[in-house]
Amino acid sequence: MNQEERNFRSIYYEKVGFKSVEEKKSLEILLKDKSLDLIKLKQFCVRFSVPQTYRCLLWKLLLGILPTKVQCHEFVTSQRKQEFNNLLQALVFMKIVDERTPKSQVFLVMWLLQTNNLTFDYSNLQERDLFGFVPIAKCLNYFFDDDTDIYWIAKKFYEKIAKMKNDIPRLIEVTHCLIEKEDAEYYKILKNNGIIDGLPLSKWFQCCLAGIIDENCIIKIWDKICGGSHKILAFLVTITLLSLKHRIIKMNNASGVIDILKNIPEDSAEIIVNKTIDLWQHYGSPLTVHEKPKSIFDASFK
DSSP, rough: OOHHHEEEEEEEHHHHHHHHHHHHHHHHHHHSSBBBHHHHHHHHHHHHHOOOOHHHHHHHHHSSSSBBBBBGGGHHHHHHHHHHHHHHHHHTTTTTTOOOOOOHHHHHHHHHTTTTTTOOOOOHHHHHSSSSSHHHHHHHHOOOOHHHHHHHHHHHHOOOHHHGGGGGHHHHHHHHHHHHOOOOHHHHHHTTTTTHHHHHHHHHHTTTTTTBOHHHHHHHHHHHTTTTTOHHHHHHHHHHHHTTTTHHHTTHHHHHHHHHHHTTOHHHHHHHHHHHHHHHTTTTTOSOOSSSOOOOTSSGGG
């Protein structure tokens, strides 16, 4: 099939609402190779919606849980499973976790043990989780069925996000700039009422807004993060605040706004996420945050 025919099919599918059919076929072609191309798989995550059927496999590849050599997948999967079971059995033997321990906290303690960060003082695990492992694990529990997959994806995704810690101040700055550019008057109100500066943006970015945006919707944003774009989080906060303007504008403090954001209906969250991706694509689908770009919106910011 030549390029013109493929383009015609893509346009047709999009018009009749079956764009995902073409995207799914494209992904299936990429996954048929004996040695998978991570660059192309990342590009797919950035450009298209990831089919739920392939999300687990795709994420495990991009996060380094599985190797690119398909022939090694079965062996590596068995090793991951064995390591998961060993960690869990050790914690049960030490009576640190039991059947009553929430799954997300079990995974947190497993991660602490695996990374040699588990201490004798393992009480109040929720308070110790300062950087979002628990909310990330809770969110992933909605999308993946196998506990081994959930643990390894939570571990690798969390560690990926932890590496962007130094970029968080810049992400906050970008968020401010985006809101001001999209609605200068509204931004002025948010600043004057201490709302934008009172929001826990740093904490939200460290957990990728897990627990803030509905789990069924945030996963589309996380697809882009797995593809390499953590800057999309700034667009997500921007669109969230803009979409709830009619309610937020009545507030005079950040605490009331936080309550609003924690109770966004799923249908509204879906709209917010779709608008986020649209705005992010409008600005060229930028991936990372540079320390000293010429402009936060120009091509050098990709």
